Amino acid sequence: MSRLAATFAELEKTGRKALIPFITAGDPQPDFTVPMMHAMVEAGVNVIELGVPFSDPMADGPVIQRASERALDHKMSLRKTLAIAAEFRKTNQTTPVVLMGYLNPIEAMGYEAFANAAQAADIDGVLTVDLPPEEAEECTALLKARGIDPIFLLAPNSTDERIEKMDALGSGYLYYVSLKGVTGAGHLNTADVEQKLLQIKAHTKLPVGIGFGVKDAVTAKTLATLGDGVVVGSALISKIEANLDNPERAKNEICELLSSMRLAMDSEGA
Amino acid sequence: MTEKYNMPDVRGHFGPYGGLFVAETLIPPIQELNAAYQQYLHDPEFIAELDADLQHYVGRPSPLYYAERWSRELGGAQIYLKREDLNHTGSHKINNTVGQALLAKRMGKTRIIAETGAGQHGVATATVAARLGLECVVYMGAVDVARQSLNVYRMKLLGATVVAVESGSKTLKDALNEALRDWVTNVDNTFYIIGTVAGPHPYPAMVRDFQAIIGREAKQQCLAQAGRLPDALVACVGGGSNAIGLFYPFIDDESVKLIGVEAAGDGIETGRHSAPLCAGKPGVLHGNRTYLMADEDGEIIETHSISAGLDYPGVGPEHAWLKDTGRAQYVNITDTEALEGFHALTRMEGIIPALESAHAMAYTMKLAPTMRKDEIIIVNLSGRGDKDMQTMAKREGIEL
Numbered sequence: 001m002s003r004l005a006a007t008f009a010e011l012e013k014t015g016r017k018a019l020i021p022f023i024t025a026g027d028p029q030p031d032f033t034v035p036m037m038h039a040m041v042e043a044g045v046n047v048i049e050l051g052v053p054f055s056d057p058m059a060d061g062p063v064i065q066r067a068s069e070r071a072l073d074h075k076m077s078l079r080k081t082l083a084i085a086a087e088f089r090k091t092n093q094t095t096p097v098v099l100m101g102y103l104n105p106i107e108a109m110g111y112e113a114f115a116n117a118a119q120a121a122d123i124d125g126v127l128t129v130d131l132p133p134e135e136a137e138e139c140t141a142l143l144k145a146r147g148i149d150p151i152f153l154l155a156p157n158s159t160d161e162r163i164e165k166m167d168a169l170g171s172g173y174l175y176y177v178s179l180k181g182v183t184g185a186g187h188l189n190t191a192d193v194e195q196k197l198l199q200i201k202a203h204t205k206l207p208v209g210i211g212f213g214v215k216d217a218v219t220a221k222t223l224a225t226l227g228d229g230v231v232v233g234s235a236l237i238s239k240i241e242a243n244l245d246n247p248e249r250a251k252n253e254i255c256e257l258l259s260s261m262r263l264a265m266d267s268e269g270a
Numbered sequence: 271m272t273e274k275y276n277m278p279d280v281r282g283h284f285g286p287y288g289g290l291f292v293a294e295t296l297i298p299p300i301q302e303l304n305a306a307y308q309q310y311l312h313d314p315e316f317i318a319e320l321d322a323d324l325q326h327y328v329g330r331p332s333p334l335y336y337a338e339r340w341s342r343e344l345g346g347a348q349i350y351l352k353r354e355d356l357n358h359t360g361s362h363k364i365n366n367t368v369g370q371a372l373l374a375k376r377m378g379k380t381r382i383i384a385e386t387g388a389g390q391h392g393v394a395t396a397t398v399a400a401r402l403g404l405e406c407v408v409y410m411g412a413v414d415v416a417r418q419s420l421n422v423y424r425m426k427l428l429g430a431t432v433v434a435v436e437s438g439s440k441t442l443k444d445a446l447n448e449a450l451r452d453w454v455t456n457v458d459n460t461f462y463i464i465g466t467v468a469g470p471h472p473y474p475a476m477v478r479d480f481q482a483i484i485g486r487e488a489k490q491q492c493l494a495q496a497g498r499l500p501d502a503l504v505a506c507v508g509g510g511s512n513a514i515g516l517f518y519p520f521i522d523d524e525s526v527k528l529i530g531v532e533a534a535g536d537g538i539e540t541g542r543h544s545a546p547l548c549a550g551k552p553g554v555l556h557g558n559r560t561y562l563m564a565d566e567d568g569e570i571i572e573t574h575s576i577s578a579g580l581d582y583p584g585v586g587p588e589h590a591w592l593k594d595t596g597r598a599q600y601v602n603i604t605d606t607e608a609l610e611g612f613h614a615l616t617r618m619e620g621i622i623p624a625l626e627s628a629h630a631m632a633y634t635m636k637l638a639p640t641m642r643k644d645e646i647i648i649v650n651l652s653g654r655g656d657k658d659m660q661t662m663a664k665r666e667g668i669e670l
Binding site: 053054055056057058059060061062065069072077078079102103104105106107108109129130131132134135152153154155156157158159162177180181182185 | 281289290291292293294295297298299437438443444447450451454455456457458552553554555556557559562564566567568569570571
């Protein structure tokens with residue numbers, strides 16, 4: 001069983017939901033990321049999405065765009081992101097790490113070389129924003145052969161047919177993009193999410209993580225009741241951006257926010 | 271070539287290039303667009319409306335003009351200019367925006383968005399949006415807003431909202447990123463009019479089909495005026511829409527050389543250029559696999575060209591395919607050479623070309639003297655130079 005499958009199975013046993021933070025590797029500087037990952041685990045997260053910086057992050061809002069720019073200013077790359085994940089893994093063998101990014105850095109490395117490098121870094125899942133199932137066959141096969149889960153996105157306008165396609169091709173979990181828009185957008189409608197999750201759940205047994213627009217503990221708790229996990233990204237990176245002169249404070253504020261989300265998600269009632 | 275050229279395949283692939291590389295939220299609107307496009311492509315009523323607009327609104331057919339004096343001066347092949355500069359709004363871009371706007375209307379979309387580099391596509395989009403009474407938002411890199419202020423003003427006069435994009439390199443690629451972000455947010459009512467033969471399938475094929483009127487006319491006109499097919503076609507290539515528009519109807523005519531001219535900026539060897547076909551390698555950006563300018567980590571690198579319309583790190587996937595198969599060849603022209611082409615055409619024929627088109631002119635000046643006097647070159651004069659007066663004056667130290 002993959003580390004992701006084991007994590008979701010364990011959570012299900014105890015009736016809890018996954019808290020999944022997203023941070024961009026190397027933001028605001030390369031040595032920030034590994035300690036941040038460990039601190040987030042202590043704050044109660046279950047899976048870490050590690051963003052691979054890209055020059056042209058087309059699906060991201062301004063907050064994550066700027067995170068990419070800061071990381072690239074420090075010459076962060078896919079190769080170095082893998083090194084960060086490997087470093088984290090040295091002292092944490094249980095928390096799954098999912099790489100999230102865009103296709104071109106993987107194209108530049110070559111699919112097979114990338115799959116090998118991801119395996120060597122003990123990566124658990126790969127989510128490539130601009131690689132829909134239509135084009136994903138080759139890359140997905142290489143990852144699966146190495147025990148790495150390919151993670152696919154679902155959107156508010158995804159049809160039954162698309163959901164079944166993702167269910168067949170994806171593993172680990174499915175990432176439900178809870179709104180039409182970019183990361184960090186502000187127009188999340190929980191009633192719509194609830195409706196859509198019913199439809200998605202009718203077509204897949206994979207766990208579903210819900211992300212885009214999750215800003216606080218209240219939203220995290222609400223979404224946790226609708227799916228199997230909650231992804232939070234821009235809200236964390238905003239803390240980094242607000243404390244560029246003091247990364248330690250950024251780390252503490254991120255952990256505080258994640259702890260409050262954890263507490264809310266695990267508490268009974270509304 | 272023994273079989274008739276028939277690209278792309280049903281999934282939008284030109285060999286390894288093209289395809290559909292977008293985030294999930296864009297899949298449904300792209301499928302909707304593709305279905306509408308496939309339907310109307312063969313719909314006699316749609317085609318009749320498009321043809322009428324091209325004739326009465328755009329002003330087609332555009333002339334194929336025999337540049338007799340310039341040909342004599344260069345002393346080689348006879349040069350014909352396909353006068354896309356004479357179209358309404360001053361470039362070939364309107365051929366495509368008229369077509370896509372008619373599609374948008376039939377699909378019931380109420381809002382149009384576009385990206386633009388030099389502003390020619392933005393103006394052409396704002397123009398058709400004004401005519402159809404549709405809301406229009408044009409994304410333009412902040413650098414381009416500054417160097418093409420005349421076109422920004424034209425778009426605003428036409429009622430469009432022009433958004434200056436401050437992210438990344440603040441040029442065309444960043445405008446495209448921002449347009450994609452808008453589309454993903456407003457998919458329900460918004461039609462994205464992409465201006466070049468790039469982007470996710472079906473855009474590369476669809477924009478080509480709307481631009482192919484250039485080559486269809488040129489072929490007929492050349493046969494009528496010169497009595498035979500041309501020997502070479504020359505067109506500038508940024509994204510590559512004017513070049514594909516000219517080349518496409520000639521692809522099966524093996525005797526006709528197809529030559530695309532990329533922007534070498536300060537020179538290929540300086541790294542400050544916009545020539546992915548000449549000096550880049552394959553990758554994925556903006557929805558398709560094609561030649562790109564990227565570093566070894568796959569990060570897109572900044573491009574440079576004196577012409578905003580060529581200042582783009584990618585190129586249409588069909589050009590990538592035509593390059594790999596050897597059917598077309600791709601060359602490059604520096605900023606300095608392009609300026610020579612600009613001045614030559616202006617002084618020899620009394621036609622001021624756009625700086626983009628000036629790259630094609632400059633290569634023609636190299637090519638024509640190497641050819642026989644009974645040979646024929648058709649050069650795509652894709653746009654007029656009015657928009658570039660400020661850039662030219664500044665370059666020559668003149669205060670306007």
